[in-house]
Amino acid sequence: MASNQADIKRYGERCLAELANLEHKTIGISSRTREASLKVGLALLLILAMAFIALPVVALFLKSPLDTTLRSLHDPVVIDALRLSLMTSTITTITVVIMGTPIAYVSARFHYFGKELADSLIDLPVIMPPAVAGIALLVAFGRMGIVGHYLDGLGISIAFTTLAVIIAQVFVSSPFYIRQARTSFEDVDLAYENAARTLGASRVYTFFHILLPMAMNGLISGAIMAFARSLGEFGATIMFAGNFQGRTQTMPLAIYTAMQGDLDVSICLAIILVAFSFVVIFLVKTLTRRRVYKSAGN
Amino acid sequence: MLEIDIRKRLRDYELDVKLDVARGEILMLVGDNGCGKTTLLNLTAGLQNPDAGKISLEGRVLYDSALKMNVPPEARNIGYVFQSYALFPHMSVYDNVAFGLCTRNLSKSEIKLRVKDHLEAAGLWEIRKAKASDVSGGQKQRIALARALIIGPKLLLLDEPLSALDVRRQAHMRKELRETIRACSVPCIIVTHDLRDVACIGDRACLLDKGKVALIGGSDEVMIWGAGKESPASPGYSGEAKAI
Numbered sequence: 217m218a219s220n221q222a223d224i225k226r227y228g229e230r231c232l233a234e235l236a237n238l239e240h241k242t243i244g245i246s247s248r249t250r251e252a253s254l255k256v257g258l259a260l261l262l263i264l265a266m267a268f269i270a271l272p273v274v275a276l277f278l279k280s281p282l283d284t285t286l287r288s289l290h291d292p293v294v295i296d297a298l299r300l301s302l303m304t305s306t307i308t309t310i311t312v313v314i315m316g317t318p319i320a321y322v323s324a325r326f327h328y329f330g331k332e333l334a335d336s337l338i339d340l341p342v343i344m345p346p347a348v349a350g351i352a353l354l355v356a357f358g359r360m361g362i363v364g365h366y367l368d369g370l371g372i373s374i375a376f377t378t379l380a381v382i383i384a385q386v387f388v389s390s391p392f393y394i395r396q397a398r399t400s401f402e403d404v405d406l407a408y409e410n411a412a413r414t415l416g417a418s419r420v421y422t423f424f425h426i427l428l429p430m431a432m433n434g435l436i437s438g439a440i441m442a443f444a445r446s447l448g449e450f451g452a453t454i455m456f457a458g459n460f461q462g463r464t465q466t467m468p469l470a471i472y473t474a475m476q477g478d479l480d481v482s483i484c485l486a487i488i489l490v491a492f493s494f495v496v497i498f499l500v501k502t503l504t505r506r507r508v509y510k511s512a513g514n
Numbered sequence: 515m516l517e518i519d520i521r522k523r524l525r526d527y528e529l530d531v532k533l534d535v536a537r538g539e540i541l542m543l544v545g546d547n548g549c550g551k552t553t554l555l556n557l558t559a560g561l562q563n564p565d566a567g568k569i570s571l572e573g574r575v576l577y578d579s580a581l582k583m584n585v586p587p588e589a590r591n592i593g594y595v596f597q598s599y600a601l602f603p604h605m606s607v608y609d610n611v612a613f614g615l616c617t618r619n620l621s622k623s624e625i626k627l628r629v630k631d632h633l634e635a636a637g638l639w640e641i642r643k644a645k646a647s648d649v650s651g652g653q654k655q656r657i658a659l660a661r662a663l664i665i666g667p668k669l670l671l672l673d674e675p676l677s678a679l680d681v682r683r684q685a686h687m688r689k690e691l692r693e694t695i696r697a698c699s700v701p702c703i704i705v706t707h708d709l710r711d712v713a714c715i716g717d718r719a720c721l722l723d724k725g726k727v728a729l730i731g732g733s734d735e736v737m738i739w740g741a742g743k744e745s746p747a748s749p750g751y752s753g754e755a756k757a758i
Contacts, residue, residue, distance in 0.1 A: 410561050411600035413587040415614035415665060425613075429604045 276486055285484040294485060296462040297470035298492065304378065304466060305446040308385040312393045312442045317435070320397035321423065325406075342391045349387055350455020357383065358456075380457035381464050388452050389445040393438040400434025401427060440497055447493055516669055516701040520557055520567030520577070529553060529725035535701035535718075537572070540692070542716030543705045544736060550725040551705040552597070555671045558703070559594050560587035571668050571701075588617070590669075593662030597673040597705075599654045601646035607657055608633070608642040614665040632660045651678050655687060659694060670695060670702040676711060688714040712736055 288294050322328075323335060341349055357364040358375040367374065374380050404427055412422040428435075450468040457464040459473060467489045475482035519532040529550045535541045543551050556562040558569060560576065563584060569577040571592075576585045601610050611632055615625045633639040636656045641649055646657060655675060662670065675691060676684045692715045695702050704715060712719050712733045719736035721729035729739060 405598070405600070407596050407598055407600040408602060410556075410559075410587070411594065411596055411602075411661075412613065412617075413561065414559050414590070414592055414594040415661065416588045416591075416617040417613070418588055418617075421617055426602060430602075 273490065276483060276490065280483045280487045281480060284480050285487055288481060288484040288488065293461055293465075293470060293474075294488065297465050297467045297485070298488065300378070300381070300462070300465065301447055301467040301489070302492070302496075304381045304385055305443055307382050308389060308446040309393075309439055309443040311382070311386055312390045313435070313439050316390055316394040316438075316442075317397055320394050321401055321427070323394070324398045324401035338394050339391050341388050342395075346388060346449065346451025347455055350384060350452035353380075353384055353387060353452060353456040375456060376458040376460070376464060378457075378463055381453055381466060384452040384456045385446040385449050388449055389442040392445050393435075393442040396438030396441060397431070397435050400431035400438070403434070404430045436500065440500055443500075444493060444497065447489070447496075515572065516558075516703075517568070517570045518554075518558060520564040520569060522553070522557060522562070522564045524550065524553065524725060527724045529557075531722070531725070531727055533720060533727060533730060535703060537701055538696070538699045540695055540702045540704060540715055540717045542712045542719040542733060542736070543703055543722060544707070544709070544712060544719060545722035545728075549722045551722055552673055554722070555594070555673055555703065555705060558669070559592050559671055560585060560590050591665065591667055592669045592671060593665060593667030595655075595658045595662050595670075595672040595675050597675075597677065599658040599678070601654055601657055601661075603645065603647040605646055606643050607638055607646055607649065607653075610646050610657055611638075611661045611664055614661060618665075628664060632664045636660045651680070652683050652687065655679060659691070663694070663698060667698075668700055670698065670700055672702070672704040674705055674707065677707065684708075684710075691715060709737055 319338065323331070323338070344352075354375060355361050357367070357380070359365070359368050359373060361375075364374060374383065408426050408430065409422050412426045413419075417425065448468060449466070450472065453464065453466060454469055454472075459465050459469050461470075465473070467485060471482045471485045471489070474485055515537055516535040518534065520529070521531075522529045526548075527550075531550075531554055533541070543554065545551055553562065557564050558576075564577060564579065566579040567577070568575065568579070571590070575581065575583050576590055577583060602613065605613070608629060612625050612629045615628060620628075630639065633642055636659070638653065638656055638660065641653065646654070649657065655678070659672075659675070672691075676687055679687060688711060695715075704711065706712060706715075716733045718731065719729075719733045720727055721736055721739060729736060
């Protein structure tokens with residue numbers, strides 16, 4: 217009888233243990249399944265996102281007839297547009313870097329009355345539609361604009377000139393550089409600047425020898441972003457500078473003009489613009505990587 | 515001699531400090547976190563501005579609110595070793611130590627000579643080409659000290675110079691640090707949390723409590739406080755130290 221009871225007890229314990237084990241297994245399987253499905257979901261999302269970005273670029277290359285693309289390179293319209301785009305974007309980037317770096321430094325390191333307002337104003341062109349920016353520039357610097365009116369009296373005309381292209385590009389691309397530069401300066405610990413100051417360096421010396429080299433990578437990314445934004449600028453340019461070949465017709469404007477006549481030609485122009493943008497950005501990144509390595513090594 | 519008598523309103527309390535440090539003397543500054551130790555060093559170095567008061571070093575006024583005088587940090591000639599050492603990571607060990615001399619427009623040959631002397635004295639000549647971010651904690655401490663000493667400072671400020679080192683290295687570095695500072699014969703203030711630093715390095719010690727000097731005296735007196743005696747700020751305190 218006693219043995220029977222002991223058997224029943226052991227049997228009960230075994231059953232309970234198996235039940236617990238089963239529950240454990242169930243939890244393990246369901247958690248693994250959940251993890252696997254999460255991974256699959258994320259992978260699908262990533263593939264979809266990559267396809268969404270890559271597909272239009274790939275389509276551009278697939279749809280472009282090679283012979284037309286090569287022939288386009290000799291077309292005066294393309295040569296003019298390409299030359300103008302590269303020239304204005306380069307001047308714009310240099311202007312934005314020279315003007316934007318001190319602004320970003322002040323914004324990163326100093327507190328002053330109206331700082332929030334100034335920062336918001338700097339960021340405004342990012343959210344402003346380019347067409348609106350173009351109209352705003354026209355009413356400010358156009359012949360009948362509030363500043364342009366006086367400039368016209370002095371014989372200076374800005375609207376519908378190459379200078380207007382550059383002004384439009386500076387207006388829309390400067391926040392891209394200034395925001396990035398501001399973050400890069402903020403990321404440099406103030407202790408480095410303080411150390412330089414106690415060692416006898418003035419604010420200016422400290423800026424050029426400590427802050428600037430340490431923030432350089434961020435500044436270069438900001439400049440590349442500003443260059444890319446300038447190269448692709450369309451809305452503000454067409455509104456403020458017009459669409460004149462050799463003077464204000466940049467590559468995006470030439471693509472738009474070509475598209476109204478022949479889609480193939482506009483595709484070829486688009487291909488050329490993508491290729492040039494890629495080469496420029498790749499070159500800048502490669503060269504600056506070497507430069508940073510050099511300064512760190514010595 | 516360094517003479518400090520300054521006040522500055524901080525977020526939670528007012529820093530109100532009056533103390534002096536003789537030439538060749540090492541004053542250890544101790545106190546709880548947030549009691550104003552690093553702020554006091556920054557105010558002395560000119561990295562922050564006091565609200566009122568006066569700071570003078572060897573008879574030269576560095577800050578005087580009454581006279582509206584405020585010498586900028588680069589003109590104070592103060593050697594400051596930061597808690598994180600703040601070695602410039604994009605420069606080599608050599609360039610870090612040479613930095614202070616480069617700002618003084620000295621000739622390249624003179625800079626090289628002086629940097630070589632300091633690097634050799636600190637045992638750093640062999641690693642002069644290494645990136646400052648790649649060297650060990652002990653080497654960083656030596657580089658930071660060499661960088662501060664090469665400018666021939668009139669005052670040395672060290673903010674927890676040993677805190678980033680492991681315990682075994684600390685014991686060795688305490689002795690080395692004391693000898694190096696002694697050789698400079700300038701007033702020196704060292705901020706520390708470690709009472710072993712107070713005992714081994716300092717000539718005098720100052721206890722800060724919410725921006726006020728709670729106790730100033732020999733290192734052993736602050737050691738007594740630190741060993742768990744009654745707090746000098748408490749009403750029952752009857753230590754021999756000069757409580758202010």
